[in-house]
Amino acid sequence: MDTQKTSALIEIPPYVWDRPFYRTIRAVFSIFCKTYLQVSVHGQENIPATGGVIVASNHQSHLDVPLMGHAIPREARFPGKAELFSSPLLRSFLLSLGGFPLVRGEGDRKAISFSQTVVERGDVLVLFPEGTRSRNGSLSHFHRGLGVLSIKTGAPIVPAILVGSGRSMGVGSRFPRMGSIRIEFSPPIFPPKGPIQTSEMKQLSTNLTNAVEDAVRDLYERHRAD
Numbered sequence: 001m002d003t004q005k006t007s008a009l010i011e012i013p014p015y016v017w018d019r020p021f022y023r024t025i026r027a028v029f030s031i032f033c034k035t036y037l038q039v040s041v042h043g044q045e046n047i048p049a050t051g052g053v054i055v056a057s058n059h060q061s062h063l064d065v066p067l068m069g070h071a072i073p074r075e076a077r078f079p080g081k082a083e084l085f086s087s088p089l090l091r092s093f094l095l096s097l098g099g100f101p102l103v104r105g106e107g108d109r110k111a112i113s114f115s116q117t118v119v120e121r122g123d124v125l126v127l128f129p130e131g132t133r134s135r136n137g138s139l140s141h142f143h144r145g146l147g148v149l150s151i152k153t154g155a156p157i158v159p160a161i162l163v164g165s166g167r168s169m170g171v172g173s174r175f176p177r178m179g180s181i182r183i184e185f186s187p188p189i190f191p192p193k194g195p196i197q198t199s200e201m202k203q204l205s206t207n208l209t210n211a212v213e214d215a216v217r218d219l220y221e222r223h224r225a226d
Contacts, residue, residue, distance in 0.1 A: 021096045033070050041071045043185035052119035052155040059128035060166030068126045071183040076124040119153040142213040147205030156188035159215035163223045
């Protein structure tokens with residue numbers, strides 16, 4: 001992707017904060033979740049009721065974003081591949097639902113800056129720190145940027161799992177199949193307090209990211225066979 005096209009895709013307009021369709025789409029999708037997808041949600045009490053928070057989950061399906069939107073009691077925001085925002089109509093629709101574009105390289109810096117703004121405003125940010133969807137259900141290592149963002153903002157990270165979304169609509173599938181999907185949230189993990197020296201950031205953010213990954217992995221393995 002050339003630089004000019006990339007820059008156009010990652011520009012985030014001011015109206016991104018105004019989401020007129022979010023509640024309506026969520027309500028309609030929730031009916032689909034409860035009937036066709038048979039979604040069960042557990043641990044919602046572990047999501048703080050107010051303040052900035054990061055939800056970190058495994059990633060198996062294009063369904064994962066709307067599923068998290070259904071499961072989280074608060075309105076949430078999600079980064080998505082910039083290519084999804086290339087169509088003006090789809091771009092406006094996704095932005096209004098809380099999505100924002102992410103491009104590797106140059107785009108990462110703008111998306112990270114926007115992610116930080118989301119959390120500092122006191123909103124919920126959902127991340128899939130594996131970076132891509134799993135094709136076989138296994139978990140990949142989490143990217144350290146998760147820990148960096150938490151430390152910079154002071155926001156807790158809520159580990160979460162999605163079990164069954166890959167079976168319903170895995171990589172290459174065009175429409176979800178009926179099935180059973182479990183979504184669960186663990187108690188939040190908090191970043192270290194106090195001033196952080198630049199020289200300490202890499203190790204502390206790695207430790208925090210690993211702790212979240214371990215929590216997600218433990219929870220996922222417990223329910224993977226469900």
